[in-house]
Amino acid sequence: MAQKKQTPDKGRYFAGIVAADSAPLDWREQLKASHAPYAISPLHTPDKENPFEHYHVVYKHSNTITLEGARKAIVTGIFKNDYLLLLHHPRLYQRYLIHLDDPDKEQFSAGREAIEIINGFPLDLTRDFSxxxxxxxxxxxxxxxxxxxxxxxxxxxxxxxxxxxxxxxxxxxxxxxxxxxxxxxxxxxxxxx
Structure with missing residues (x-):
């Protein structure tokens, strides 16, 4: 019996980390110039996963694409180690930008307004109810x-x-x-x- 060819995961939403101390000075302008939609968290203090000041950035592609396709579509040289993650639960990750569901982490009093929207990113901070x-x-x-x-x-x-x-x-x-x-x-x- 022939084995099915495995198709790569596809999605519309991808996330990366921008290190505050090593990103290009004009990284936000580069994202704006790309005309692609991005959401940027406020500056996060160092934590266990990222022991440096950092921003979480979410990118939305217009169609479903593979992780490799997303890497080709986004601006290069901005994300830490060019790491990009396919988001299977983009709404939850968007909520993570300001730690809405994690009261033990740094809280941002500006709430939704603390998230920077670039090129019309469709921010959705709603949550699923039990x-x-x-x-x-x-x-x-x-x-x-x-x-x-x-x-x-x-x-x-x-x-x-x-x-x-x-x-x-x-x-x-x-x-x-x-x-x-x-x-x-x-x-x-x-x-x-």
């Missing part, structure tokens, strides 16, 4: 509907927007059928009271 958290969000949206006597789906979305509860708004917006059906049922029940 089943338990999603169940709680569902319960919270139902509670919100009851507490504010909401009867229309549009009013629900407006009220959640005004309340500043982005996670609940996102949950309600992604479960239109559930909440619209619930609100329709509430309106219909009122007709028979």
């Amino acid at each position: 089943q338990e958290e999603r169940a709680q969000q569902r319960q919270d949206v139902f509670g919100f509907i009851r507490d504010y006597a909401i009867l229309e789906y549009a009013d629900l979305l407006d009220a959640l927007m005004d309340s500043g509860q982005a996670d609940l708004l996102d949950y309600a917006a992604n479960h239109t059928i559930l909440f619209n059906t619930y609100l329709t049922s509430k309106r219909n029940a009122m007709r028979y009271e």
Whole structure:
């Protein structure tokens, strides 16, 4: 039986480390001049993995490409040892740029604003919620509907927007059928009271 030829991993997102003390002085300008999208972390202090001041940089390619293809596409001479990593979970790595999920590491008070965006990089710092958290969000949206006597789906979305509860708004917006059906049922029940 013939063996299948193994195809190399492909992706759109890649990451590298820029050492603050050895990168070219104009490395940011070089990235801008490439017209490719990059996200740059704030300056990270030395740690176990990188015992020098450094930046984490994420590159996004327009199509899926191999690691070798990405190496050819990015600006050379910027990343430490020209090391580049294919990101299988780019959103988690983007969150790592400012240590959102690692409270034991250096925290950046500017939050999202501490990340430098070059050439329109599509930054996504959202996180996946556990089943338990999603169940709680569902319960919270139902509670919100009851507490504010909401009867229309549009009013629900407006009220959640005004309340500043982005996670609940996102949950309600992604479960239109559930909440619209619930609100329709509430309106219909009122007709028979």
